[in-house]
Every structure is written in structure tokens, then in C-alpha cells.
Amino acid sequence: MSSKPSDSITTQKLGKGAFKLFSVSKKERNYLYFLLAITFVCGMVYPYQEVAMWVAFALAGYSAIANDSIQTIGTFISSNSHRKWYHLWLFMGLIFLVTVTYSWITYGGDVSYQRLNTKGLEVAPTSFSFLQVAAPVILLVLTRLRMPVSTSILLLSAFSTKASSIGGILSKSLVGYALAFVIAIIVWTLTAQLFDKYAKKKPAHWWAPLQWLTSGALWSVWIMQDAANIAVVLPRALNTVEFVAFASFIFLGLGVLFYLKGDKIQSIVEEKADITDVRAATIVDLVYACLLYYLKVVNTIPISTTWVFIGLLGGRELAINYMKKSKSSRRKGIRKSLKLIGKDALYAGIGLVISILLALSINDDMRKEFFDLIGW
Template identity: 40%
Template sequence: MSQLEIVMYVGFVLSAYSVIGNDVIQTLGTFLSSNEHRKWWVLWIFAASILGVVLVYGWFINGGDVSYGRLIGDPDSHSFSNPVYKNPADIVNFGWPYLLPPIVLLIITRYGIPVSTSFLILTFFNPKNLEDMVYKSMSGYLVAFGVAILIYLAIAKRLEKHFIENPASKKQIKLWTVLQWLSTGFLWSQWLIQDFANIYVYLPRQVSSANLIFSLGIFLVLLAYIFYSKGGAIQRIVKSKTNTMDIRSATIIDFSYALILLFFKELNNIPMSTTWVFLGLLAGREIGIKYFAYGAVSNDTLKDLGKDLGKVFFGLAVSVGLVFLLRFLTVGV
């Protein structure tokens, strides 16, 4: 096996582990929190089934491109709606420095910091696209924040306050369990379509059937670990927000998040930070519940939300720094 192939596969595995460890909790965090009473492997089978369908379906209909067009563009032009990320084999001096992003992401994830994997990883393969990714991701944060404010303007006092003060009955739990699993499945599929690009950027743009099977096996093992460990450090951010353990509240969060991701998926093919969208939604939700249901937003709440936003800007700063480091370590990139 050549050095190129070694770096490709090691980069893929590290990227898969770091992206799943950091980003999966955005989509499955509320699902895990509100289903803690269930066996971990039951939840894993559900999520693994959707992952397998989305991956294989994308590979089949797109001629081997599992990124749903987010890595393949016109190599002769730089377009906001049609970015291009080169194959590793086409990059001059593609080597060990390209393993830095997932390694840094692994370290950051251990401290529970929800940084953007899109900025950390994809920027290495197309530094010129960073500006467009930041623009779309910031737009995602603002749209999610605004949507959450509007949603909780309508439901904070009538529904969310009722959920907080009145635990769900057994009959309600049965109904909301069905609704939540449906909304989680919808959200999980939309997230996978967005974030497969962050992992498969290390493999050829046309994924072979052997690499498809290999990557699916890696995903299933890593996903099993996430469910077995109940989400890891990032899960603390989800649990710290108001009433996310309630299956009714979790369902509303998941469905809202999925609709926002669907909107940005249809907008254009440029990758974006789903982390920013997720934190924007949670921030708008916290402010909406506290203000519209209880009449005031505490300083502690604002400080907590500020810390979350600071963490994603920290990830952006690290991404930019790594790009400059890569240019220093390599020639011709």
C-alpha cells in the first residue's frame, strides 16, 4: 500500500471517528436523552438502518458519489453553488499534514467543544471555499435562531410550559414516541446528506463498492460506540438545555432542525456547518421559552448561550490556523 493510500484510509477513519463523535449528538442528542430507558442497541439498530439506506441510496443514484454532490463541482470554476474538492490523488504533496484536522477535532471533542467539522476538515481540501462556507453557516445560525424564536413565540406558553410542569402520561408517551422516532429519522437522514462530505473527502470522489462496504462497517462500529457511551462529552450541551429530556420537547426540536437542514440542502450544494444551525436553534429555543413562557431571560442563560457560540468561533479560528499551518508544511497546495 502506497503512502497516498495509507494517508487516505487513516484520514478517513480518523475523520469518521471525529465527525461522528462531535456532530452526531447534534441530531441524536435529544433522541438519546429522551430514550435513556431503552437498550442502547435498540436505538443503534434504528439509527444504523437509516444510515445504511441513506449511504447506499446516495451511492447508487449518484454513480458512486455518496456526498450527494457536495464534493464534486466544476474544477474550472469557483462557484458559490457548485464548489469542488479535489481527489486526494490530485493534490500536490498530499500526505501526513492532511491528518491534522481530524486529529485536532478528536482532541477538541474530548473536552466537549462542539466545533464545526466542516471548517476543520473541508477547508484543507479547498481553502478558497472557506468564505462561502462561513457565510452559509452564519446564515444557518441566524435562520435557525429566528425560526426558533417564532416557533416558541407560538408554543412556549401553551405547550412548552405545559410540558415542563406536567410530565407526559403513559398514553401521551406512546403517541409522542412514534412522532419522535419519525422526526429523528427525518433529521438523521438530512444530517447525513450534509455531513457525509466531511468524511468522504479523504476517499476518491467515486467510491468503489469495496470502499462502500468498508466505510459502512466503520460507521456502524463507531455509531454503536456512541450509543453505548450514551453520547459522550458533547451530550452535556444537549442535557443542559431546558426540558430536552422530555420526549415531546425533543420531538419539536428534531422536526424543526430537520426542516431547516432540508431548506439549506435544497438551497445549494455548498457544505455548511450543521453545528452552527443546531446551536442557533437551541439558542433561539432557550430565549423563546424563558421570555415567552416565564417573562424573563436570566443572565446565566445568556452566558451559557454565549459560551456555546464562543466554542464554534473557536473552532473557526482553529480551522483558519490549520490552513495556514498546512501551507507552511507543504508546497504547492
Template identity: 40%
Template structure:
């Protein structure tokens, strides 16, 4: 159980943190990593303690209410976080919700998780495409980007980005605490809370010091993600999607699919309006990102069947 938490905690944070903090890290690369880590750690600590205090020791915001702790632990449960760890190291943005929670979920709940996640991709894709068709010429053109880089309104956007990042980070944590804490009891003592929080903050420090690692490329290759205004808008749109759609019910969902859908819709809209000559290349990029998350889903399903085979065989 403890080993499972340690593996899942590191793998989930390393894979998913780039969805929420990737643009924040990129557009604030001139700041020392410890400052960015301290800011993100403060938001995480407050979000975790809030759920623990107001939900009677539950830190998952009720996302684990329908996923009980197994009566008997089996070594094969560790295959899920180990596979996630490997996929993260090679830069595949796999859904941590699928690969971790599906091991512990009933068949009916797995279907609901998949359905909610696929709808999340579609909603994010369409919403981002429509929004960026409207704003791309004013926000993402070379002239507009250079104005921000040269200092016009930059202080406003710096404040806006840190605020939007705090909002987005807290909404992501509400969704993904379930993936991190699924190996632990559903009600944590204050001692367990302190130790688990300390471990998570250490893992985050390692990731921030690496500036995201290999999987950061999912964000860094997208248009203008190092520009602070563009990064702020991505964070804000993503946060609103998680806040509205993610909280529509307590069924866990893949934030990865929502994030990839958002980037895909944004990239296509920007290319269609501002860079038509590169639209074929962008289409390939969008297709490759979708292929990666679908691959992650297939791997997750295979691992779930493998784990259940080992459990039933023994």
C-alpha cells in the first residue's frame, strides 16, 4: 500500500503537472525554480488541507467514494504506477485516471470515467477552436506577441497568469488527488496527511528543478506557449473547463484528455487564421498527440486486465 502510494504519487505528478503548470514554467523561465515551486506548493497545501478538514479526513473531494480500498492487496497493483512511470519518462501524456483508478474501479464506473473523459476532449477541442477563431488575430499574431514581449501591459499579464495558474492548479488537484491517494485509506490521520504532503512537495521540487522534464515538450512545441499572455489564456480556459465540466458530478475524469483537446483546438484555430501554410504540420501534431493519449488508454486497459488476471489466478 505504501509503495503503491509512493510510486503513484511520483508518477501522477510527473505526468500530469505539465498540464497545469507547463505554461507557467515556460513563461516564467527567468525566475528561479524554487520561487515557482513555492507558489505551487502553497496552493497544493491549502487545497489538500481544505478537503481533509471539511470532508472528515477525505482528501479526494469525494472522488474515491465509489472506489473502496481493496480488502486484500496484491503485488500486481504496482504494475499500474510502474507503467505510468515508464510512459512519463518517454514523454507520453497518458491519462493517470485511466491507468491508476481503473485498477480499483468496478466495470460500470470505468465506462463512466472513459465516457466523461472523451466528452471532455470534445468539449475542450470545440470550445478552444471557437474561442481562438475569435481572438487569434488580436492575441496570437506576431505583432501582438511582440508588444507583450516588449513590455506593453506585461505587468498586468504577469499578475493575471499567477492568478489563473492558482485557479487552474487548484481545480486540477481537486480532480487528481484521487489518483494520488487511491492507495491510502479513504480517511487520513493528521500524521498520514503530513507525511503524504511532505512526499508530494519533495516530488514537486524535483520536477520544478528539471523544468518539467521530457513530457514538457507536449506544451513547449505549441504556438506562443512561452508568451505570458498566451500562457495565461491557456491556463484560464483550461481552469474554467475543469471547474464547469469536471465538477458536474463526482465521477473521476482524465484531465489529460481535456488538456490535449484544448491544445488541439487552439493550434488548429491559430494555424487556420494566421499560418495557413503550416496547417498540414499542425494537423499532424494534433493527430500525434491524440494518438499518444489513445495509446495510453489502450495500455491502461491492458494493464487493468493483466492485474485482474493475476489477482484472480492467485
């Protein structure tokens, strides 16, 4: 018995639909090949300490800044999308060079502002495992999936010899998240109506230079916090040649990031309310810079700036929607805010679990200490 023509057409449509569902775009497929090639290189070089160190640094440098770009230059990119990418790159690139050069000179070759003086991280690795060199590849995958991940915890935990040091980073990060969330609610509850009043008006000419100033200050403070994530594989005191290699690679990597306009993870910033407005971006950058500077001077323990940032955006989103005049708009906005807050926290939590599992897989001493801490 032959099948009906309509059945054949339906089957063809279902087949095409299934193919589209499981197909991968050429761009994504090429990126997958790129990641596989990098992973292969990691497997080849990890036994050779000097080569592995620079490969791990290159991967850590680009992956950390690519994932954390949403925190520092994300709002800057969004609100300056009409400008030439290389103007933005040169501005932020020069700030990077000045910031790390100051640390290098002041702290005797240390580019991390002494963030690597934390117990368990004070000594540079003298040998590498495959997972240590390949850890940034995991970060690249998570970045491609648009997941804001704590690069501090993921990268530093792969090289720390003490579980307690990661516990200190996590504790400080969670305090930072709560502090940012509360401060954001206060700030945007007080300013929401003011922004609504002037939202339809064109920003005054002085907002643009003010935003560049606050974004530059934020970027500099962020480097003071997170340069440790990039430099963790390098000697704690870099000589001149090592410093030039370090600074040049990150400077050029920033150029790639600006050319890609933040790449896919930039959507985490752009899905938030009114963030492309130069006035909103300026306030976000200013509050975030002040928070990071405060957390920097509290102690030298590294912090997950990612958790602080998603706390800031979450509190801001909730406050903006809570201050809406219409009850229906307010109710709908709060539901949307809670959904975004939950999604960001979930993604960051997934990154945290992956980071801990990675650290326990790499380090026998940390694994033993961790199991002792939980009573196993």
C-alpha cells in the first residue's frame, strides 16, 4: 500500500525541521574546530613548562577579558556603538598599559597589585597539568554560551594549592554580590523617576566625556582586581621582556574584542533596561567602579568581579521596574527582572560548580583539604 502524497510532504517537512534543530551554523562549527585545535595544542605543550606557561597565559588572558568584558567595557561598547571600534580600543588599551605598568614598577615586577600574595597562590607554578593549561578553553566555551563566569574562581582555583584560598575568594565575592545588589536598589530607586523624566530628551553634550571618564576609571580598577587571573601562570616578578610580552598580548587581544563588539556575551548587558543610554551607562560604571575600589582596599584577597557585576545589574533592573507607575507594568517588569536575575545567578553558579570540580580534579592536596573540610 503506497503512502499518501501528503504524508510524504509532512515527513519531508519534519525531516527538514529536525535537521535545522540539530544543525550548527558554519561560524559555530568553525569555532568548535578552533577550540578542538587549541585543546590539542594544550595536550602537546603541557609537559614543557616554559612553553606551557606562555600558552596558558595567552589563553587565560583572552578568555578572561572576553568573558569579563561585559562588566567593564560592556556598557562602554553598547553606549558607543556609533563610534569607530579602534577609537574605543586605543582609549581602553592605553589605560590598560598605564595601569599594569604602574603595578609592575611599584611592586617590583608584579602586575597583579599583589593580589597573588594570597596563601596558596603566592608561588608561580613550576609544572603544568593538561587541565591547568586547558582550563581557559572551558572558559571560552562558557563565554560562547553567553554565561557570565567567575574568571577569578575558575582560573585561580586551577593553580591554587589551598582550598581555603578559594573559600576566601568565594566568601568575599558573595558579600560583594549582596552589597552591589542592595546599593543598586538604593541608587536606582532614588534616580529612576529622574531618568524617566529626561529619558526622551537628548543627553547633554557633557555626558559623553563623563562616561568615557567613568568607564576608564572602572576599567583601571577592574585591572587592579583581575590582572591576577591572567598573570597567575607567570612568574610573580616579571622581567622587562616578560612584561612587554604580557602587556603587548593583552593590548592586541583587546583590539580583537573591540572589533567583535564584545562578541556574543555582550547580550547580557544589552538585554538590561536602557543600558545603551549614555546616562544610564555612566551611572552603572560609576557605581561599579566605586564598589570595586572599596572591595580592593578592604584586603588583598582576589574577588569575583562577575558576581559583583551581576548583583549590580540585578538590583538596578529590579529597582527600575519597581518604580514604574502602572501596576500592570510594574508587575510584569518585576517578573521579568526576577527571571533575568535568576538566569544570571544560575549561569554564574554553573560556572562556580565547574570551577570547583576543575580545581579538585587538578590538585590532590586541594582535594584532600576539601574533603577534610566537609568531613568526608
